[in-house]
Amino acid sequence: MTEAISKQSSIFSNQKPIIFIIGLAAATSGLLFGIDVGIISNAIPFIVKDFNIGIGTEQSIVSALLWGAAIGAVISGALAKKIGRKQTLESAALIFILGSMCSSIATSAGILIGARVFLGLGVGLASFTAPLYLSEMAPKEVRGALISMYQLLITIGIVLAFLSDTYFGTYAKIHGIVGGHWRLMLGIPIIPAGLMYIAVYFLPNSPRWLMLKNRKEEAKQVLNKLRKTEAEVTSEIKGIEKDLAFKQSGFALFFGNKYFRHAVFLGIGLQIIQQLTGINVIMYYAPEIFKIAGFTTQAQTSWGTVIVGVTNVLATFIAIGLVDKWGRKPIMYRGFIVMGISMLTVGLMFRLGVHSHHAFSFIAIAGILTFIIGFAFSAGPIIWVLCSEIYPLHGRDFGITVSTTTNWVVNGIVGATFLTLLKVIGPANTFFIYGGIEVLFIIIFVLFVPETKGVSLETIASNLLAGKKLRNIGS
Ligand code: BGC
Numbered sequence: 001m002t003e004a005i006s007k008q009s010s011i012f013s014n015q016k017p018i019i020f021i022i023g024l025a026a027a028t029s030g031l032l033f034g035i036d037v038g039i040i041s042n043a044i045p046f047i048v049k050d051f052n053i054g055i056g057t058e059q060s061i062v063s064a065l066l067w068g069a070a071i072g073a074v075i076s077g078a079l080a081k082k083i084g085r086k087q088t089l090e091s092a093a094l095i096f097i098l099g100s101m102c103s104s105i106a107t108s109a110g111i112l113i114g115a116r117v118f119l120g121l122g123v124g125l126a127s128f129t130a131p132l133y134l135s136e137m138a139p140k141e142v143r144g145a146l147i148s149m150y151q152l153l154i155t156i157g158i159v160l161a162f163l164s165d166t167y168f169g170t171y172a173k174i175h176g177i178v179g180g181h182w183r184l185m186l187g188i189p190i191i192p193a194g195l196m197y198i199a200v201y202f203l204p205n206s207p208r209w210l211m212l213k214n215r216k217e218e219a220k221q222v223l224n225k226l227r228k229t230e231a232e233v234t235s236e237i238k239g240i241e242k243d244l245a246f247k248q249s250g251f252a253l254f255f256g257n258k259y260f261r262h263a264v265f266l267g268i269g270l271q272i273i274q275q276l277t278g279i280n281v282i283m284y285y286a287p288e289i290f291k292i293a294g295f296t297t298q299a300q301t302s303w304g305t306v307i308v309g310v311t312n313v314l315a316t317f318i319a320i321g322l323v324d325k326w327g328r329k330p331i332m333y334r335g336f337i338v339m340g341i342s343m344l345t346v347g348l349m350f351r352l353g354v355h356s357h358h359a360f361s362f363i364a365i366a367g368i369l370t371f372i373i374g375f376a377f378s379a380g381p382i383i384w385v386l387c388s389e390i391y392p393l394h395g396r397d398f399g400i401t402v403s404t405t406t407n408w409v410v411n412g413i414v415g416a417t418f419l420t421l422l423k424v425i426g427p428a429n430t431f432f433i434y435g436g437i438e439v440l441f442i443i444i445f446v447l448f449v450p451e452t453k454g455v456s457l458e459t460i461a462s463n464l465l466a467g468k469k470l471r472n473i474g475s
Contacts, residue, residue: 015142019226023146025199026133029089029126030150032096032196034157035189036065036123038309041284042165042302046182051109059416060113062284066412068117070405072124077250077401079125085133085209088125089200095122096193104187120408128404132396135388136206137226140456144323144385151381152316157192158283159309164188166302179298208393208457211240239458240393246465249394259464260399263390266448266470267403273441274383275410277339278434279375281418282308282368288419289368292427293354294361304365311369315376327453328382332445335378336438342371343435350428389452390473392461450474 012020040062048058072092080088099119106112130150138146168181168188207226210219216237223233253260282289286308287301295304322331349364391399421430452460452474463473 012142012145014228015139016226016228019137019139019142019146020149022137022203022226023134023149024153025203026089026130026137027150027153028192028196028199029092029130030153031157031160032093032189032193033123033127033130034154034159035161035192036096036100036119036157037154037280037283038158038161039165039185039189040065041287041305042162042169043182043185045287046169046180047109047112049180050182051112053109055419057109057113059419061109061116063412063415064113064116065120065123066408066415068120069124069127070120070408070412071117072121072126073128073401073404073408074124075121076125076128076404077397080129080132080209081212081397084213085129085136085206086200086203088129089133089203090197092122092125092129093193093197093200095119095125096196097190100187100189100193104183124404124408127407128400131384131388132400133203133206135385135457136208139227139232140454142324143389143457144328144382144453145320147385147388148316148320148323148381151384152313152320155309155313155316155376155380159306159313160192161189162302162306162309166306170298170302207236208240208396211237211244212393236456239456243393243458243461246392246394246461250398253392253395254398257465259467260392260395262470263395263464263473264399264402266390267387267399268406269444269448270383270387271403271407272410273444274379275407275414276434276437277375277379277441278343278371278414278431279380280411280414281430281434282372284415285418286368288422289427290365292350292422293364294358295365308368308372311372312376312380315373316381318377319381322377323382323385324453327451328386329445329449329451332378332382332449333442335374335382336442336445338374339371339379340435340438342367342374343431343438345435346371347428347431347435350426350431386449386452389457389460390450390464390470392465393457447471 044058044062047061076088095118099115099122102115103112103119106115131147134147134150135143165185168184170179172179172181172184174181204222204225205218207219207222210222220233220237223236227233227236254264286305290301290304295301319331346364346367349360349367352360354361354364387403388400418430448470450471450473455474460473
């Protein structure tokens, strides 16, 4: 692995540094995505108490953001095509600012749900646009790593949310009250949202979007800044022109071209897979899981959640280091195996009874952490990478819209059903289901998923439209 990492770093050092600065700026939208996803898990118990609400409303508050995100993802394709990727990211940042403000001053559960749907719009826009923008800016040799930076920032966002929740939930003394300040928890993201707006404001437009809008000269100027040689720029422009020669787009392409349709189904499948790994069961309900496993104090559950978040961040670096060296699929297989074994172990500990032996609750928590590692080095970043790579330029907005919307819808379903599942079939069976399903995912990857490492977006597109089998469009 160390050899692989050193080869990867030489791939990095062959690029202009500006590409990483731009990558980081665009990836700040991941930060907000992560903050807004992570913020709710520790805030929710206080909201429940304050508004005196039941489990149904509780689940609605958690999942409202996801429904908003699904709507945001639906509209983002058309928006990013019309006004541009950069401008869509700017809109997302403004929604983050306003949505956080409204959530923090909500006077009833209903208003809070509305505010979180609105905030979700921003998350949906950002989660569609950032990987798309990054894939269009990146040189093919580091495309995987650059899109993975977006995932890295998501995970950092989640940790920041957990930390801020821990502080305001457990320690902060305001007006003589210690902890429980959920309004501050929900309001604090205004600050990073403002920073995101500033970062995105300075980004250049995507050269591929500029070409789509017949602004070739500007596209060339941007590429001149991003690529090392004139020859690279010329060949990239040629590739994009060839891709653009294919005139159908969006719906027409979907209904008129079966190969594109296959790619869209693949994108949908990939995002369903990512969500059905069960990652958000842990992200949203980590404190509940810690409680079931026997760690019941506020400090224990909060710090446990922070540890989950930090593990998530650290393991994402493995993906960044290896994705353009090993390729997407070898990493995914390893991830599925680690995630499957971990979930089954957690289920087994619940079956044996986490309260019957102290060791069992520790093993259950260890299982959760190894699951997070498995997700973070594989499905977390790589599904986003793959989904932004498999469509031709004309159908990219449409394809990524559909796959990103799928991500949020399934995310919403997982968030909305987990507590009910726990109640109806019990924690052990719930985790067994999430563990067992990984086998199916491995089979799907073997049969249908292409390896896209080091191949230009335009080559992938022309292979797809030439009718190659999906699993071969990267070669
Ligand atoms: C997923 C999110 C998840 C996050 C956790 C993302 O890739 O799309 O649903 O919460 O990873 O790190």
